[in-house]
Amino acid sequence: MKKNKKIVLAYSGGLDTSIILKWLQENYDSEVIAYTADIGQEMDQKKIIKNAKKLGVKKIIINNLKNTFVKEYVFPMIRGHAVYEGVYLLGTSIARPLIAKDQIKVARKFKAFAVSHGSTGKGNDQVRFELGYHYFGPKIKVIAPWRIWKLKSRTDLINYAKKHNIPIPKDKKGAPPFSVDDNLFHTSTEGKVLENPKNSAPEFIFQRTTSPEKAPNKPSYISIGFKNSDPISINGKKLTPEKLLEKLNQIGGKNGVGRVDLVENRFIGIKSRGVYETPGGTLLLIAHRAMESVTLDKDTMHKKDSIMPRYAELIYNGYWFSKERFKLQKIVDLKKNKVNGSVKLKLYKGNVTIQSRMTKSSAYSMKKVSFEENKTFNKTNVERFINFHKKKLK
DSSP: OOTTOEEEEEOOSSHHHHHHHHHHHHHHOSEEEEEEEESSOOOOHHHHHHHHHHTTOSOEEEEEOHHHHIIIIIHHHHHTTOOBTTTBOOTTTTHHHHHHHHHHHHHHHTTOSEEEOOOOTTSSHHHHHHHHHHHHOTTSEEEOHHHHSSOOSHHHHHHHHHHTTOOOOGGGSSOOSOEEEEOSSOEEEESGGGTSTTSOOOGGGOOSOOOGGGSOSSOEEEEEEEETTEEEEETTEEOOHHHHHHHHHHHHHHTTOOEEEEEEEOTTSOEEEEEEEOHHHHHHHHHHHHHHHTTSOHHHHHHHHHHHHHHHHHHHHTOTTSHHHHHHHHHHTTTGGGOOEEEEEEEETTEEEEEEEEOOOSSSOHHHHOSSOOSSSOTHHHHHHHHHHHGGGO
16 A cells, blocks of 8 residues: 555544554554544543544544534424434434534545544444445545454453553443443433343433432523524523533533433344433424424424424434435425524423413414404304315215
């Protein structure tokens, strides 16, 4: 292989990606560029830089994508009310396309011949990353170590790390109790103690939500303002997309909102059990649906509901950058300019209830819906309406 070739590795600074970094250096005779996307996950930039430098990495890139992540990925998905298999708000799924896009951008900048990721051979993320890579860099090689190397177990990885003097975190010396992925939108926890669906999720795995039992005994009230279908404010204060979601996470998490325990069907055909925490996203989803209920017409709302399962499945499977998802997004956003106003929510011990909806929209007519006698709704038309639909029963 020619000298001066480069590989861009999606690098977290942890044990697994540090092992992958060393393995790439050994097997590809190439310079490895360590790339990290900051999308709001818990991360130690100094540790990432330190660990990469120990392995001889010269280029270490950490890109702050938090605002882009929320504005261009989370918000469009919220507008579509995307929920996979009834409960999952797609927190991991929606992050991978952005990381893949930016990683390819870095690869192009440094004329790298390949990109690499640390996703396992049984998971969904390998598909999500690689579909994104293909969309933006179809000629750039993809190296997926977990599908090709001879390291098969946690013990193999520990031994490899010892051999190459790669620091081993204390909690990784044995098999980890669970696997965690997090970003500004959610936290997911999988593996070990959760693998058997008969086991209850232990309380210690939850990281961003208080248990409903220990949540405050007094309810919290918040008002979320919307403009053109996107949230722009909390309690009247305008915030950037990043800060708005951070604030909702804090409020929702404190009140025990947003926990989900799901046995899901992975794209590759395996069932897996995961526990998800999406406090801010849960509040946004509930508030957005409430806002649409008083601003959009029935046909538009029902059309959106009818395409949602497919829209959510496309995101889950890694098809964010597909013609079909783009097409469905146009349907989702067809009348987003009408979705303006604010929704007040009450949060109490894991529950969220709608207190009020305020809008200048004329979609909801108090005169027509009133039980008081009025002339704005012609009830004589109802009989003809019913008779018309009777014919459809035959």
